Amino acid sequence: MAPNEIYQYSLVNALMSGVSDSGITAAQLAEKGNQGLGTFVHMDGELLLLDGTVYQLQAEGKIRVASPTDQIPYAVSTHFEPQQTVTGAAARLESKEAIDAVLERHTHHAGNLFMAYRVDGQFRRLKCRTVQGQEYEGQPLAELGKKQFVAEYSDVEGTIVGFRSPQAWQGFFVAGEHMHFIDKDRNVGGHVLELEADHVRIGIATINNIHIQLPTSDQFNAAVMSTDDVGLKSVEG
Incomplete structure (x- = not known):
């Protein structure tokens, strides 16, 4: 993959239908980019690919480095090279939605394109x-979201990896913002629900090349998939 192209394995709609019994390996994903997001088999925690290392962000805030053979039923990644970097007052974030405002200010004619970004620095507050x-085979993501582990962190240094996808791609990707966090010491992290930050650096790249690899498993091909916009918004925050 060339810099700032997206590789994705499977579809978000597959997770919403409970398809997560198998996938590519962590070693294979690490070859597809230097940063990315996803989940593990049976949706056991969140996945964060950062600087070539695949991390499993588990319930109760625990983190482990994934084994090269761990299977991944859904992931999106890129060889990220920032085209723009935003710092100082322009990078101050009063909410999760503020990231979208930063992207809009610093990228033109990108409303229907994809974006990848990386946020490094000190976060005043994070909810992950x-x-x-x-709990059973085929359990859908929307149902899992009702029992998710949620934690808040204050004055924590770390990194957010994120993607912004156009609304038209909802169900293939997560439309809008999708971001995962890991702290500097690799002790805590998760899918970002809320954030505030005063001192961060935001790297941004606009992406128009997408490669999607679909599973060939029996479970994937037997699944009845449709885009549950309400369910996706509720579980993704």
Whole structure:
């Protein structure tokens, strides 16, 4: 993959239908980019690919480095090279939605394109979630979201990896903002629900090349998929 192209394995709609029994390996994902997001088999926690290392962000705030053979039923990644970097007052974030405002101010003619970004620095406040894994085969993501582990962190240094996807791609990707956090010491992290930050650096890249690899498993091909916009918004925050 060339810099700032997206590789994605499977579809968000597949997770919403409970399809998470198998996938590519962590080693294979690490070859597709230097940063990315996703989940693990049976939706056991959140996945964060950062600087070539795949992390599993587990319930109760625990973190482990994934084994090269761990399977990943859904992930999106890129070889990220920032085209713009925003710092200082222009990068102050009073909410999760403020990231979208930063992207809009510093990228033109990108409303229907994808964006990748990385936020490094000191976060005043973060609210993060991790899903705790399927309790039965085929359990949908929206149902898992009702029992997710949620934690808040204050004055924590770390990194957010994120993607912004156009509304038209809802169900293939997560439309809008999708971001995962890990702290500097690799002790806590998760899917970002809320954030505030005064001193961060935001790297941004606009992306118009997408490669999607679909699973060939029996579970994927047997699934009845449709885009549950309300369910996706509720679980993704």
